[in-house]
Amino acid sequence: MLDRAPVLRDRPEMNDPLSDMLAMVEARSLLSGRLVAGGTWGVLFPPPEKIKFSALLWGECWLMMEGAADPIRLEAGDVIVVNGQRSFTLTSDVDVDPVDARELFRDAPDNVARIGVGDEVSLFGGHIALDAVRADLLMNVLPPLIHVRSARSEAGVLRWLLEQLVGELGAHRPGGALASSHLAQLMFVQVLRAYLATSAHSSDASWLRALADDQIAPALRLIHANPSRSWSLEELSRASAMSRTTFAARFKEVSGVSPVAYLLAWRMRLAERALRHGDAPIASVALSVGYTSESAFSNAFKRSSGMSPRSYRSRLRMGQTDEDAPA
Incomplete structure (x- = not known):
């Protein structure tokens, strides 16, 4: 019988097409670092050429995306995902000349970059590692920006995951690195779920x-x-x-x-x-x-x-x- 074929028998069981697709591209969330800022500041992130996510732990700032007409206000608990094809800027003021993120993070101790005066704002970020052969299967169907606001109903789970992630990052407990990685993975899935909840009315045809x-x-x-x-x-x-x-x-x-x-x-x-x-x-x-x-x-x-x-x-x-x- 077909269902007894070796390749199918060894294939992990999946409950839904999204799980299948993420397994196909071998999507894994990897934490990259944190940004702590205060006063007047701005950081330019060049096109990362990979799916990148950021979460605002506390404070407020502006997001300016290449090709977008207006800046977006980010608040504590907001999560963004960019598809890697455009540059974007996080800033306290839209008129500030930003510094290059690569320079800022190059020598950052423990990969925690600081800019400005104080710690009014804190973000952590990461990227989604994908199988190089099949990366386009996911990257080409994501919009330039997914923004999940903390006030949305779907954001309740994200807030809980953020709280757990902050706890893991600060506690330095055994297994913390693995726990943080899994929490970040769950965050990415939850962001995709939030996007799917609103994408049914999109005009862009795709498997997503x-x-x-x-x-x-x-x-x-x-x-x-x-x-x-x-x-x-x-x-x-x-x-x-x-x-x-x-x-x-x-x-x-x-x-x-x-x-x-x-x-x-x-x-x-x-x-x-x-x-x-x-x-x-x-x-x-x-x-x-x-x-x-x-x-x-x-x-x-x-x-x-x-x-x-x-x-x-x-x-x-x-x-x-x-x-x-x-x-």
Whole structure:
């Protein structure tokens, strides 16, 4: 049976597509440092080229994002996530000439940078480490800025996580580094949840927007729960309580692709991970993602990645990545 295929049997069980996607890109939250400021100050953060998050522990400041018309007021408990493609400035006054964050943090003791006079404001920040091969799967669907205000209903959990994180950072207890890392990971997931709660009305089609759409979410859960099954449009539309025509149109509107294209793309992502991280025979990988024929799987994989499964595995083991693959 398909569900007994080795690659599927060893695959961690996931309860929802978001967990699947975060596992696929191997998203891990890493704490970078803290900023303590007072008086008149400003810090410019160049485009980090990675997903970066910051939380305001206490005080207030302005956020100015490259390309944004107006500054944003941040208050204690607010959390921001930037997708890494734009610079941004945190400042006490929008007219202040900021210093470069790289210079400020370069020699900061214990990675705690101080600027201005006093400690009226304190922030901590970090970034999301991603698998280099699949980083774009997440980075390309995030907006330039996600801002979760402390007053929002979804921020209650974030406030609790912030309190726990501050406690861990200050207590220096055994296991504190691991606990802090897990708390930061939970914060990132909670920020994504808060974003999903408001992104259903976005006009940008992507898998992330699809996760926020209550109408097609049941179908997505079916696909992710059993990607090796040959799901029919009838089965998926029935799960979403829509006609096939309405379901297909809605799915493409919010995700940007058809249900069949989504299923095939997800199968290829699972196959790529299996080839990167395991030694299962190609036939077993093929079976795990719904192909009873190794040749049919190889043809589908080559259409997706530009090379055969064996070549893909060989290139990775020689230290090469997708960037070396032909277009």
